[in-house]
Amino acid sequence: MNTIQIIFSVFLKEYKINLRNFNNVLTFLFFFFISIFVFVFAIGPNKEILNHTGVGILWALLILSSTLSLKKYYQDDFENGSIIITHMSGLSYELISLIKVFSHFFFIQLPFLISLPIASILINLEIEKISLLLLSFFIGSFILSCLGSISSSMNLLNKNNFSLGSIIVMIFSIPVIIFSVGIVNSEENFLPLLKILTGIAFIFFAITPWVSAFCIKLALANK
Amino acid sequence: MLLANKITYKRLNKTIFENIDIAATPGKIIFIKGNNGSGKTTLIKNLVNILEPSGGDIYWLGKKLKNNLFNFYKSTTLILDKPTSSMDMTIIENIIFWKRISSSKINEESINRLLDVLKIDKYINTKTMYLSQGEIKKLELTRLILEQKKLWILDEPYNSLDSNSIELINDTFIDHVSNEGAIIFSSHYEPNLKNLEILSLF
Incomplete structure (x- = not known):
């Protein structure tokens, strides 16, 4: 009971901080929309090509813009040591990283999910496929949150080269992009692809707490 | 111990x-x-x-x-050399957060008295990032009393x-x-x- 209360209050703190920095999220969204525009203008007025490549572009840009948020993932808590204080209240580092994954998912990825229907108008996506896009992004963005946790915990001691974290995320997100784009573009049966994507999500959900906690401990010891 | x-x-x-x-x-x-x-x-x-x-x-x-x-x-209460308060939250929000995660039973009256003694009671709704170094350190030291540890x-x-x-x-x-x-x-x-x-x- 007590632990649940502590988890809840840590989550509430994350919510407050993210709400106050909501302009950050808006900037990521703005980046996302502007880059869609850039792509649409670069491709030109040919509707045929846009129909073929639209979903792929959308997914690639989603990954790129969600990597922008990685800088704030653990860095602030790690720099001032409040991650130690949270740990001393009785939460293991594994649990803390799980809370972080969920708060990243709710406060950074869900705004993207909400804005996706508008973005899909820009790339001329058929209306029936929007639900598939939302479904694939719902699962895929959770994987991205897990990956973000891993890469930013690996990068805690690396203060001046932040693009390294984005590279780690992008390498591991290749399977995500393959299966998510496959789900939206599949002609009739998308269920097998969806199952594989969910499987990947569960794999990352299982390994993320351990990897992140190990990296955080290592970083704290070497600070 | x-x-x-x-x-x-x-x-x-x-x-x-x-x-x-x-x-x-x-x-x-x-x-x-x-x-x-x-x-x-x-x-x-x-x-x-x-x-x-x-x-x-x-x-x-x-x-x-x-x-x-x-x-x-x-x-155990641990006070590090760096302030662990969150820069985006106000003094009272930080205090309530610390109180909750340490499951302390301190009442509101003693919190108010504590802030009064430390002379940071007028900034209670100010975000921590606008405080001076000394005030942030004082806020950090309130954890000693807040957490009620041995x-x-x-x-x-x-x-x-x-x-x-x-x-x-x-x-x-x-x-x-x-x-x-x-x-x-x-x-x-x-x-x-x-x-x-x-x-x-x-």
């Missing part, structure tokens, strides 16, 4: 400190004295299990610290404080020790306190 038996810490074949014995029993103030870079912070990190000593053992209530970690954390471990508690606040902290220390508490703290500045047990690092 906390017992360190001949702990040694080495990093990259360089010995930071060697054969340190610490026995924090109720009613005792242990002062870790040392120059800059003499390993005060490293010793404190060893004591709270952020770093693992290369030799020697640390015990909490008779059991090894590693096997008894969360019991140890339940009765053992206090502090790293450089006197940094960026004025002389009045230093007096106040010394009084708080004496008060805590007379209530069967124990304190371990480090500083390069020797405080004006009686019954100090001095541990020198060179």
Whole structure:
């Protein structure tokens, strides 16, 4: 009971901080929309090509813009040591990283999910496929949150080269992009692809707490 | 309560400190004295299990610290040299957060009195990022009273404080020790306190 209360209050703190920095999220969204525009203008007025490549572009840009948020993932808590204080209240580092994954998912990825229907108008996506896009992004963005946790915990001691974290995320997100784009573009049966994507999500959900906690401990010891 | 038996810490074949014995029993103030870079912070990190000593053992209530970690954390307040308050939250939000995660039963009246004594009560709804260094440090030190723990471990508690606040902290220390508490703290500045047990690092 007590632990649940502590988890809840840590989550509430994350919510407050993210709400106050909501302009950050808006900037990521703005980046996302502007880059869609850039792509649409670069491709030109040919509707045929846009129909073929639209979903792929959308997914690639989603990954790129969600990597922008990685800088704030653990860095602030790690720099001032409040991650130690949270740990001393009785939460293991594994649990803390799980809370972080969920708060990243709710406060950074869900705004993207909400804005996706508008973005899909820009790339001329058929209306029936929007639900598939939302479904694939719902699962895929959770994987991205897990990956973000891993890469930013690996990068805690690396203060001046932040693009390294984005590279780690992008390498591991290749399977995500393959299966998510496959789900939206599949002609009739998308269920097998969806199952594989969910499987990947569960794999990352299982390994993320351990990897992140190990990296955080290592970083704290070497600070 | 906390017992360190001949702990040694080495990093990259360089010995930071060697054969340190610490026995924090109720009613005792242990002062870790040392120059800059003499390993005060490293010793404190060893004591709270952020770093693992290369030799020697640390015990909490008779059991090894590693096997008894969360019991140890339940009765310890750790004040680091950097302020752990969140810059995006106001003073009172930070305090409520700390109160919740430490499951302390302190009432609102004593929180108000505490803020009043520290003279940060007028900034209660100000975000921490707009406060001065000293005020942030004072906010950090409220955790000592808020969390109501037995053992206090502090790293450089006197940094960026004025002389009045230093007096106040010394009084708080004496008060805590007379209530069967124990304190371990480090500083390069020797405080004006009686019954100090001095541990020198060179």
